[in-house]
Amino acid sequence: MAKICIVLHDLRGGGAEKMMVRLANQMIEDGDQVDMILITEGGSNKPYLSKEVNLIELRCERTLNAFGPLRSALKRCQPDGILAALTHINVITAITCASLGWLKKLSVSERNAFSLDKKVNSDKVMKATYFLAPYIYRLLPNPVIAVSKGVAQDLIDTTVVRAKDVVTAPNPVITKETELAARQPPKHPWLVDKSMPTVIAVGRLSYQKGFDMLLDAFADVQKNIPSRLIIFGEGELREELEQQINKLGLNDNVSLPGYSDNIIAEMKAADLYVLSSRFEGSPNAIVEAMSVGTQVVAFDCPHGAREILQDGRIAPLVQANCAKNLTHPISQQLNYISAIETSSSLTASVERFKSKNSSSIYRDFLLRSV
Template identity: 65%
Template sequence: MANISIVLHDLRGGGAEKMMVRLANQLAENGDSVEMILLTGGGVNKPFLSDSVTLIELNAARTLSAFSPLRKRLKQSNPDGILSALTHVNVIASLVCASLGWLKRLSVSERNTFSLDRKVNNGAVMKATYAIAPFIYRFLTNPVIAVSKGVADDLVDCSVVRQKDVCTASNPVITKETLEAAKQDAKHPWLIEKEVKTIVAVGRLSDQKGFDMLIDAFSLVLNERNARLVIFGEGELREDLQNKIEQLDITQSVDLAGYTDNPIAEIKQADLFVLSSRFEGSPNVLVEAMSVGCKVVAFDCPSGPLEILDGGNIAPLVEYKNVPELAKAMLAELATENNQMNRDRILGAVTRFSAQNSAQEYRRLIFSQSNNNSILG
């Protein structure tokens, strides 16, 4: 077994943080000695970290000031393998490992579509980070681990990174905990006692998630049949989205339900899950919806849905940003029952996203360049 350090900024409520917690937990359960190093500290995902994982919070004021405390901690723990996630953390981790002569021990992970993600992270420091990161990636010993082929291809297409500089690994979306969570009851009244077919979406109320387009598409659905839409999540666009709902006069059929601590239980009771994102890396919530056999519809956004839905063979994959086509796909899915054969097909499409499979993939990649082959045993 091996000593593994996972480096993150913090454990806020994002998908990357959630997936790294699940990965750390599974690696520790499998017998590795795992520590989670946070450049700052805290976050809503902190309680979900297993007691078997050592948590180190450096409490740095910002990423740039984390260089010395991160270097000191890594030197102290002397891990066999190091995994960092998110672009700005990857840059500082690379610089620290280079200063220690440990680049062979480092693997970095890109979690989102790089060309689009850098556009929304447009502060001066982040611009510089996104500019320098591809040059660092090109000269790392180990390839960048992307969460999907789409993310890997985008990184190559939009930067100096070469195809040989990237690889992919599945996210650890499905765990024993998510399977147990799915057994719990839904809490939203529209899902407890469904009077009509009910659609669910989950995510931050931000431009990336495309809920404005989903609401427009749902208003077209209501022209054809009675239904309801519940969107779980919070974010900066709540007021704008609520105004849109009111302007379309569909307040009786759409609910911005806020944050839920167990989205998978809500999704399980829905008739349809919709992913309307403008971009993703690998949409974990889509996999979660499929892991409970829920019918799904998704935009063919960059990146992830194309791979997860096998080009539309598993479930409808709608032309990117085509709102009328999204409405048509939603109507078609609502008109058919979700029989057991369809549920089995949906479930089978996401087995590779189990935490056990993901941990094996990441572990193999982290130690692929290791001089100590026994670590892989």
């Protein structure tokens, strides 16, 4: 049994936070002792964290203020291995571990396309963090853990990070809990009583997720195929997306219900999942949809979708950042939806994203110096 500590900003409804909860839960199931330190507190993923994980909430207003509290928390935990997730948390955790002489215990992880993610963070402190991070990564004894080959290559191509400074590990997307959750009925009324084909998308209502492009594409689909679109998620662009829905005349056919407490059940009941993101790290929702046999259409955005869909052999992969490119494949899938059966190739292709496999790989990276 090992003592492992995971450091995060909070447990908000993002993919990184969800994956760290699933990783912690799997490590507990595998017999390890896990502490999770949150720089702030709470978040919508908190209820899904195992009660056996020791949750420490520092309640710092900003990451900049976290050095002292984080240092004290780590000293109390005395971990064998430490995992930090997301760039700004990676930096503060590296500085803190350096002050303790614990850099050999630390592994940091990048969850997104670094070169693109830094462009959407305009805060001066965050800009400085993104400038500093690659130099810290190059100096760390343990390599950065990237969630996909694309994320790893982006770090190498656009920063001072070298190939030897990065490794990859799959996200722990599929768990016993998700497999049980998939057996539950959906809750959205359009999926409970499905009177027409229904498309689903999932993610934060933000620029990155490209839902503005998805709405434009869906408006074109609607001209020929009566159907519905549900976008699960919440975020800063809700009002803009609602205005776009109204302008496109889609109020009766598009729903923005917020977050779901069982998204995989909603996915299973849907006819098609669409990824419209401008960039990703490793889009977990594609894996979740495929794990329950739901058909997928995805932008070939940087990064992750191409790897998951095996260069488009598993499902349609289209040129990114153009709404019109989504229209035809969505229409094509919906036209033949009655003839499509649950594909064993979809479920088989995501076996590597099972939490047991992911946890084993992360554990090897975290404890290599022990």
